[in-house]
Amino acid sequence: MRHTLLAFTLASLLALPALADEARPTPTTKELLAQSRPQEWRTPDPSNLLDMKLPGGHVLIELAPDFTPLHAANIRTMAHEHYFDGLAIVRVQDNFVTQWDDPAADDEDKARIKPLGTAKKTLPPEFTRAIDAKLEWTPLPDGDVYAPQVGFSEGFPVARDPASGREWIAHCYGTVGVARDVGPETGNGSALYAIIGQAPRGLDRNLAVAGRVIDGMERLSALPRGPAPMGFYTDKSQRLKIESLRLVADMPKAERPKIEVLRTDSPTFARLVEAKRNRRDAFYTVPAGKIDLCSVVIPSREAK
Amino acid sequence: MRHTLLAFTLASLLALPALADEARPTPTTKELLAQSRPQEWRTPDPSNLLDMKLPGGHVLIELAPDFTPLHAANIRTMAHEHYFDGLAIVRVQDNFVTQWDDPAADDEDKARIKPLGTAKKTLPPEFTRAIDAKLEWTPLPDGDVYAPQVGFSEGFPVARDPASGREWIAHCYGTVGVARDVGPETGNGSALYAIIGQAPRGLDRNLAVAGRVIDGMERLSALPRGPAPMGFYTDKSQRLKIESLRLVADMPKAERPKIEVLRTDSPTFARLVEAKRNRRDAFYTVPAGKIDLCSVVIPSREAK
Incomplete structure (x- = not known):
């Protein structure tokens, strides 16, 4: 029998029997989450949560008003006014x-561009913010190629530069950023992108980060790649329509998605990070001893 | 007009007009490749090149016999004997x-498991190798979270530990590894995986790396995610059949894929790395000043 196991991201059930007589292996994510306490989980503020409905299902995005308050406000306004409904990937x-916006903006018929409603057309960049001691700061111990310090703040992967006194959400897998034109003030949140590959940290400090996908990431990452340069679709039929994008606070309570996110300042989160840094079990014989910021997964789960 | 530009991975054509009166911006990848000389490109050895045909098209994988010679030999044998034909993702x-192997191994009907032919059933791990000064070594300057040294060797992203005298191919986007059971000697190359997300560097030194996808990566990365734990498909109909997997050396010359890869010890490759480390143009106003190993893309192109 050949299991062709590769890695125990969720559980190492198949490997556990072999370990009966060995030293206790590093607990799995599943085991650690099963031991978590209810107060280690938080329910995202419905005013900071977007529910984007695609033909394939829902994508939930948590906004980051502590880092990009003007963008969060503008996106809330657009969602409230149903600006995104009918736009497309x-x-x-x-x-x-993966990027979504008003496809008419890329087509020749500019007359069909959807008006922004009461939302602002331009915003100050908000690419970084002053380090604020009042915000949660859960540092990672292993350094970073790009920034002097990295860790987690309010549920987001964050990089810091104490010398300049600035901090910013890092472009990791699942980070949602604000697409823009050439000028730094040309973004407004009407065009957004989600990172679907190796963390492009070179974008850090050059773009505003609106938030992070906390559920449904595979509905953005598994889409057909666009054939044009930069992955744009060449045929309108390739575009995936956004059926709706709602601010959860605007939804009837009975229809709201039930989700909670593990607090990044919780003991269980610290144990998850440590387990991934120094994984020892029957499969992993050489623990990395380290972890990089964007390799840390922040667990979400369905709320009861 | 709103371009909603995000990043100039391929070209920044739309942004260039705005720069007419400004300092010369960092050259784009397209510009640098256009200036490359023919001798900076290499044609992969057909004995080290696999052509995997999926329903959606071809995936080309370059083997890494300098790092995993026994695995390369075993995979060559299996490809030569058409072992992989009819297997599945x-x-x-x-x-x-994304992982492919003999689906019968995961099903209940073990009698249908395809025999390995003359290939070996188990192999020594080959998770790391002794540092060899005879191999190309093109270091990156910005450090690494996981290893004391990182750079490129023979066209692969490589990490090194001078203290132990060992080196290994890093698990970056597109790296192809050898899936195995719990024991380190249980891999043989009949089950392979390609990395489709943030570099899982914790796998380094725990698995043998067979090679790297040099073309067609999107045919592996854009597939539907499996619903079972660890992404396994639950229904046989979800599996994607491998129509054929050929060692290019076994193919008639007229049918061989025409591809060449930029040498990682070439001046143009060095310029690409530097351009990505310190991108300055109308869009990127804050150069990262750094680059991590797995963010460096090794260009391939169709050979003339």
Whole structure:
């Protein structure tokens, strides 16, 4: 019998029997989450949660008003006014981004561009913010290629530069950013992208990060890649229509998605990070001893 | 007009007009490749190149016999004997791996498991190798979270530990590894996986790396994710059949894929790395100043 196991991201059930007589292996994510306490989980504020409905299902995005408050406010306004309904995923670039916006903006018929309603057309960049001691700060111990410090703040992967006193959400898998034109003030949140590959940390400090996908990431990452440069679709029929995008606070309570996210300042999160840094079991014989910021997964689960 | 540009991975054509009166921006990948000389490109040895045909098209994988010679030999044998033809992609785990093997091994009907032919059933692990000064070594300057040194060797992203005298191919996007059972000697190359998300560097030194996808990566990364734990498909109909997997050396010359890869010890490759480390143009106003190993893309192109 050949299991062709590769890695125990969720559970190492198949491997456990072999370990009966050995030292206790590193607990799995499943085991650690099963031991978590209810107060270690948080329910995202419905005013910061977007529910995007695609033909394949829902994608939940948590906004990051502590880092990009003007963008969060503008996106809330657009969602409230149903701006995103009927827009489309226009671009999927392999190992980079899935992007959605008003497809008319890319077509020749500019007269069909959807008006932004009461939302602002331009916003200050908000690419970084002043380090704020009042925000949660859960540092990672292993350094980073790009920034002097990395860790987690309010549920987001964050990089810091104490010398400049600035911090910013890092472009990791699942990070949602604000697409823009050339000028730094040209973004407004009407065009957004999600990272679907190796963390493109070179984008950090050059783009505003609106938030993070906390559920349904595979509905953005498994889409057909666009054939044009930068992954744009060449045929309108390739675009995936956004059926609706709602601010959860605007939804009737009975229809709201039930989701909770593990607090990044919780003991269980610390144990998960440590288990991934120093995984020892029958399969992993050489623990990495390290972890990089964007390899840490922040667990979400359906709320009861 | 709103371009909603995000990043200039391929070209920044739309942004260039705005730069007419400004300092010369960092050259784009397209510009740098256009200036490359023919001798900076290499044609992969057909004895080290696999052509996997899926319903959606071809995936080309370059083997790494300098790092995993026994696995390369075994995979060559299996490809030569058409072992992989009719096998299937059985697992796609979001932000992790796409894996293919003999689906009968995962099913209840073990009698249908395909015999390995003259290939070996088990192999020594080959998870790391002794550092060899005879191999190309093109270091990256910005450090690494996981290893003391990183760089490129013979066209592969490589990590090194001078203290132990060992080196290994890193698990980056597109790296192809050898799936195995719990024991380190249980891999033989009949089950392989490709990395489709954030580099899972914790796998380094725990698995043998067979090679790297040099073309067609999107045919592995955009597949539907499997619903079972670890991304396994639950229904046989979800599996994607491997129509054929050929060692290119076994193919008639007229049918061989025409591909060449930029040498990782070439001046153009060095310029690409530097351009990505310190991108300055109308869009990127804050250069990262750094690059991590798995964010470096090794260009391939159709040979003339």
